[in-house]
Amino acid sequence: MNFWQICLNILSTYGQSFLLGIRMTLLISLSGTLIGLLIGLMVGGFRAVTLDYTASTAAKILKKIFDIITKIYIDIFRGTPMMVQAVFLYFALLNVIHWDKLTAAIFVISINTGAYMAEIIRSGIQAVDKGQTEAARSLGMSNAQTMMEVVLPQAIINAFPSIGNEFIVNIKDSSVLMIISISDLMFQAKSIAGTTYHFEQTYFVTAMIYFVLTKTASVILNFIEKKMNNKTVSLPQSVTDPKNMTLANNGED
Amino acid sequence: MTDQNIVEIRNIHKRFGDLEVLKGVDFDVRQQEVICLIGKSGSGKSTLLRCINLLEKPDDGEIRVFGEDILHIRNVDAYRAKVGMCFQQFNLFNNMNVLKNCMISQERVLKRPASEAREKALYYLNKVGMSEFIHADSRNLSGGQKQRVAIARALCMDPKLMLFDEPTSALDPEMVGEVLNVMKQLAEEGLTMIIVTHEMNFAREVADRVVFMDQGVIEEQGSPEKIFLNPLSPRTAEFLARSIH
Numbered sequence: 001m002n003f004w005q006i007c008l009n010i011l012s013t014y015g016q017s018f019l020l021g022i023r024m025t026l027l028i029s030l031s032g033t034l035i036g037l038l039i040g041l042m043v044g045g046f047r048a049v050t051l052d053y054t055a056s057t058a059a060k061i062l063k064k065i066f067d068i069i070t071k072i073y074i075d076i077f078r079g080t081p082m083m084v085q086a087v088f089l090y091f092a093l094l095n096v097i098h099w100d101k102l103t104a105a106i107f108v109i110s111i112n113t114g115a116y117m118a119e120i121i122r123s124g125i126q127a128v129d130k131g132q133t134e135a136a137r138s139l140g141m142s143n144a145q146t147m148m149e150v151v152l153p154q155a156i157i158n159a160f161p162s163i164g165n166e167f168i169v170n171i172k173d174s175s176v177l178m179i180i181s182i183s184d185l186m187f188q189a190k191s192i193a194g195t196t197y198h199f200e201q202t203y204f205v206t207a208m209i210y211f212v213l214t215k216t217a218s219v220i221l222n223f224i225e226k227k228m229n230n231k232t233v234s235l236p237q238s239v240t241d242p243k244n245m246t247l248a249n250n251g252e253d
Numbered sequence: 254m255t256d257q258n259i260v261e262i263r264n265i266h267k268r269f270g271d272l273e274v275l276k277g278v279d280f281d282v283r284q285q286e287v288i289c290l291i292g293k294s295g296s297g298k299s300t301l302l303r304c305i306n307l308l309e310k311p312d313d314g315e316i317r318v319f320g321e322d323i324l325h326i327r328n329v330d331a332y333r334a335k336v337g338m339c340f341q342q343f344n345l346f347n348n349m350n351v352l353k354n355c356m357i358s359q360e361r362v363l364k365r366p367a368s369e370a371r372e373k374a375l376y377y378l379n380k381v382g383m384s385e386f387i388h389a390d391s392r393n394l395s396g397g398q399k400q401r402v403a404i405a406r407a408l409c410m411d412p413k414l415m416l417f418d419e420p421t422s423a424l425d426p427e428m429v430g431e432v433l434n435v436m437k438q439l440a441e442e443g444l445t446m447i448i449v450t451h452e453m454n455f456a457r458e459v460a461d462r463v464v465f466m467d468q469g470v471i472e473e474q475g476s477p478e479k480i481f482l483n484p485l486s487p488r489t490a491e492f493l494a495r496s497i498h
Contacts, residue, residue, distance in 0.1 A: 053310050054329040135344035135403075138306055139358035139410060140334025149357055153348040 032109030040117020124159030265314030337407030397428030
């Protein structure tokens with residue numbers, strides 16, 4: 001049998017195992033991305049808030065503490081490998097909360113993604129024109145209302161490509177969670193390879209499956225992105241330099 | 254015009270880093286008065302305006318609006334809701350259509366029910382001639398249309414005082430008129446307005462009082478006739494000579 005025949009053979013014999021693995025991979029990466037997005041919205045949202053002089057001293061102190069804690073969280077989770085985070089947290093907390101591996105895996109990928117999402121959301125918020133905030137505040141909207149109604153909706157649209165990218169990264173990177181024996185695609189691949197001894201072919205098939213998953217996800221995300229942009233397309237407009245305007249208009253009586 | 258001052262500013266100072274933008278400004282506005290603030294860029298006009306609705310906090314001095322010491326009030330949001338502001342860059346909410354732009358702050362700040370907010374929004378959008386565009390995405394409008402929506406949005410809050418920060422400076426020449434006409438109408442209806450503008454003809458026509466600012470102080474103020482025809486200060490004369498020709 002040549003290489004391709006073995007690949008097909010593996011795929012047909014172990015199709016069921018691959019499917020289970022795909023299901024687990026998608027479950028972990030999708031829930032990790034969504035929970036991570038929620039964490040990111042909260043952490044990144046609060047981090048981007050700048051309190052003006054109208055805020056109370058207590059609020060300013062709380063904000064400072066929040067900023068320091070979240071900065072540590074973001075730095076640690078972005079600065080260490082998720083594989084290490086998974087093993088450490090799973091075993092460290094096993095005796096405390098006796099959790100199962102799936103919960104641990106989703107927990108780890110969620111807070112890991114959350115750290116990245118927080119920065120994505122924060123920069124998305126900072127990309128929203130300051131005038132939007134000023135207009136909302138001038139109408140009497142509070143800091144929180146301005147954030148929820150005006151800034152965050154625009155920030156999410158700004159950040160959508162990066163948010164989608166996190167999902168694609170998670171499909172691939174969830175493979176490291178097999179370190180705590182999560183039966184995801186990578187875990188299945190390893191056990192199939194161990195049974196058949198066709199390492200090359202098994203991992204080739206596995207790579208192809210990962211590729212199809214990420215490619216499909218990226219096509220879907222691009223489609224959504226296009227739909228969002230269609231709704232918000234701007235017509236071309238000229239921008240006139242205000243300095244020229246005064247001269248052009250004050251001439252005649 | 255009544256004699257009651259609704260804005261009283263005493264000796265306010267504002268600095269940005271090393272740059273002192275306001276160097277002790279005293280300034281009063283009576284009810285129903287229309288004031289045009291003129292002057293070179295960097296003279297402190299916009300900063301003065303922004304201090305009035307607390308987008309900037311003065312470093313020193315006192316501002317009383319509606320009899321309240323606004324530099325020491327607790328609820329700044331409630332105060333801002335009573336003061337309308339229009340910006341040079343319009344700042345319509347990009348994530349909402351025209352109608353929603355005019356409704357959101359009524360619903361969230363004044364807690365008006367949606368039906369009432371909608372009715373009010375429609376009334377003012379009609380007034381500024383934008384009722385055909387209520388479902389338009391705010392980004393797809395022309396500059397003049399955006400500014401008219403921004404004016405309607407501010408009016409929906411029933412402000413007792415309106416601040417305009419160079420409302421026509423970012424507009425193409427052919428759109429300036431439509432915005433100024435709306436503002437002229439508001440002036441005739443007796444709304445108290447403070448307008449930072451470079452439109453000297455508009456100032457001459459609409460203002461009850463013209464205030465010329467230079468280098469962080471009010472150099473001269475008075476009726477449009479006085480300022481435009483018989484300015485006392487050489488600086489005023491020089492500025493006007495450069496602006497009107």
